[in-house]
Amino acid sequence: xxxxxxxxxxxxxxxxxxxxxxxxxxxxxxxxxxxxxxxxxxxxxxxxxxxxxxxxxxxxxxxxxxxxxxxxxxxxxxxxxxxxxxxxxxxxxxxxxxxxxxxxxxxxxxxxxxxxxxxxxxxxxxxxxxxxxxxxxxxxxxxxxxxxxxxxxxxxxxxxxxxxxxxxxxxxxxxxxxxxxxxxxxxxxxxxxxxxxxxxxxxxxxxxxxxxxxxxxxxxxxxxxxxxxxxxxxxxxxxxxxxxxxxxxxxxxxxxxxxxxxxxxxxxxxxxxxxxxxxxxxxxxxxxxxxxxxxxxxxxxxxxxxxxxxxxxxxxxxxxxxxxxxxxxxxxxxxxxxxxxxxxxxxxxxxxxxxxxxxxxxxxxxxxxxxxxxxxxxxxxxxxxxxxxxxxxxxxxxxxxxxxxxxxxxxxxxxxxxxxxxxxxxxxxxxxxxxxxxxxxxxxxxxxxxxxxxxxxxxxxxxxxxxxxxxxxxxxxxxxxxxxxxxxxxxxxxxxxxxxxxxxxxxxxxxxxxxxxxxx
Numbered sequence: 001x002x003x004x005x006x007x008x009x010x011x012x013x014x015x016x017x018x019x020x021x022x023x024x025x026x027x028x029x030x031x032x033x034x035x036x037x038x039x040x041x042x043x044x045x046x047x048x049x050x051x052x053x054x055x056x057x058x059x060x061x062x063x064x065x066x067x068x069x070x071x072x073x074x075x076x077x078x079x080x081x082x083x084x085x086x087x088x089x090x091x092x093x094x095x096x097x098x099x100x101x102x103x104x105x106x107x108x109x110x111x112x113x114x115x116x117x118x119x120x121x122x123x124x125x126x127x128x129x130x131x132x133x134x135x136x137x138x139x140x141x142x143x144x145x146x147x148x149x150x151x152x153x154x155x156x157x158x159x160x161x162x163x164x165x166x167x168x169x170x171x172x173x174x175x176x177x178x179x180x181x182x183x184x185x186x187x188x189x190x191x192x193x194x195x196x197x198x199x200x201x202x203x204x205x206x207x208x209x210x211x212x213x214x215x216x217x218x219x220x221x222x223x224x225x226x227x228x229x230x231x232x233x234x235x236x237x238x239x240x241x242x243x244x245x246x247x248x249x250x251x252x253x254x255x256x257x258x259x260x261x262x263x264x265x266x267x268x269x270x271x272x273x274x275x276x277x278x279x280x281x282x283x284x285x286x287x288x289x290x291x292x293x294x295x296x297x298x299x300x301x302x303x304x305x306x307x308x309x310x311x312x313x314x315x316x317x318x319x320x321x322x323x324x325x326x327x328x329x330x331x332x333x334x335x336x337x338x339x340x341x342x343x344x345x346x347x348x349x350x351x352x353x354x355x356x357x358x359x360x361x362x363x364x365x366x367x368x369x370x371x372x373x374x375x376x377x378x379x380x381x382x383x384x385x386x387x388x389x390x391x392x393x394x395x396x397x398x399x400x401x402x403x404x405x406x407x408x409x410x411x412x413x414x415x416x417x418x419x420x421x422x423x424x425x426x427x428x429x430x431x432x433x434x435x436x437x438x439x440x441x442x443x444x445x446x447x448x449x450x451x452x453x454x455x456x457x458x459x460x461x462x463x464x465x466x467x468x469x470x471x472x473x474x475x476x477x478x479x480x481x482x483x484x485x486x487x488x489x490x491x492x493x494x495x496x497x498x499x500x501x502x503x504x505x506x507x508x509x510x511x512x513x514x515x516x517x518x519x520x
Contacts, residue, residue, distance in 0.1 A: 009269075024098070043147070045147035054102075054106055057107065059183055061111065067174040077141075085116060088139055089119055091141075092108055092120045093126075096241055096264065119139070119202035120200070124244075126243050128396050128397070133208055141159065141160055148301070149272060163370075165367065165373075165374075165395030166396060219332075219408050223407055224251060232294065235282060235297070240261075250400075250404065273305070274298045295410050296310070304397045305387055306388070315417055317385070321382035321388055322424060324402070324406075324409070328380055338380065338381070339360040339382075341364045343499045345501055350428045350482075389401065429482070431482075433499070434508050436498045437496070438516065452475040462514045464483070475487050485514060486499040498516065
């Protein structure tokens with residue numbers, strides 16, 4: 001299977017590609033090769049035709065069904081019994097990847113065979129759309145066929161319970177255990193014609209749009225009243241993913257400039273993530289325009305991640321999250337503190353402390369923000385990997401709401417985002433976050449953890465004194481000048497994630513080398 005995908009990767013525009021995809025489809029539908037279904041920080045993922053096959057998809061969905069029968073799920077979602085799950089039904093969406101529609105139909109058939117109503121979105125849908133629509137439409141949960149920002153040869157499943165948030169380990173652990181049992185005994189409910197009445201098409205986009213106007217988490221009326229094409233160049237890059245048409249529908253009749261806004265199962269040969277290298281088409285288009293203000297965004301295939309550019313600087317979520325939090329609490333007067341992952345920049349920590357607001361620093365993974373969001377404790381929550389959500393919005397990260405908030409901030413302040421950032425940096429200091437991954441032998445992970453665990457407050461790493469140690473996820477060493485390094489062994493790959501943040505740009509490499517010295 002890898003040989004077929006490698007050929008496509010070598011030349012995604014080759015005339016040979018349709019035949020190669022046909023062979024991959026055949027293998028995907030016929031394979032009975034078992035796998036270990038493991039939910040990471042945001043769902044289960046695998047290469048199509050190898051790990052992610054039709055059979056394994058059905059096993060995963062049947063495992064979700066078995067999990068929804070448990071008292072744990074019913075208690076977590078405040079449902080009375082499994083009959084309520086059947087009646088409320090499950091919403092099924094997909095991004096624009098290869099075989100997405102086929103996988104959606106297969107998932108619906110497994111649900112229907114178990115007596116559960118299944119609603120398939122009538123177009124590719126973003127993860128935040130499904131998350132919001134689950135709550136607004138009163139569904140028992142959602143299944144999204146997406147591996148998020150992974151390369152085009154991958155597919156995946158994200159499951160959201162009835163509150164719309166990312167399923168936490170309490171639920172995904174049950175799914176994994178049930179999947180192992182089903183993988184062994186192959187007890188998947190059998191679909192037949194009489195079950196077809198339980199499968200329906202559903203339009204989630206209007207629900208998402210209407211909910212945004214009702215909730216007013218972003219001031220859409222202000223945006224629409226103050227948008228002027230002579231004042232601002234606003235460009236949305238959808239990277240051929242599911243977010244195409246969303247911003248246009250929300251802001252109509254404003255004429256939106258959009259890039260890569262048609263579905264493409266191969267994403268035109270690119271890795272579809274909001275990375276600096278992927279910003280090149282956006283930057284090239286932005287150079288053609290000469291308005292006083294500019295804002296460009298790039299979303300990932302399921303629309304839950306976003307990165308920004310204002311014609312001056314490229315801003316990732318480390319910076320935009322701090323801008324968003326400061327704007328919400330000082331301009332919009334939204335109450336609450338900040339929730340952030342431990343791997344995210346400490347710029348927002350300094351801001352929150354100055355404003356006397358609480359900081360909730362969690363392990364990596366958006367699911368760890370659920371409690372703080374559900375209890376209304378925070379004005380917003382964000383993580384360094386380009387995910388954000390706002391108070392009274394979805395419990396999922398939402399690249400679309402990040403896009404709209406950035407547009408509101410730009411129009412209201414009449415300044416580019418980089419100018420807002422500079423204002424914060426001039427007041428609170430400069431922070432330079434970086435992240436890397438480096439390979440490590442699985443057998444060395446325990447040795448590494450032991451070594452890191454031996455450090456105490458007051459010890460030195462290189463010439464730097466350790467002021468604070470956070471072990472909520474890996475090891476984060478904070479130094480006296482508020483610079484820090486964090487080492488987090490991956491739970492799913494033979495890799496170590498390294499995060500550093502310096503107070504001077506030239507010190508980033510020094511911190512990185514210090515972190516790397518632990519591994520070598």
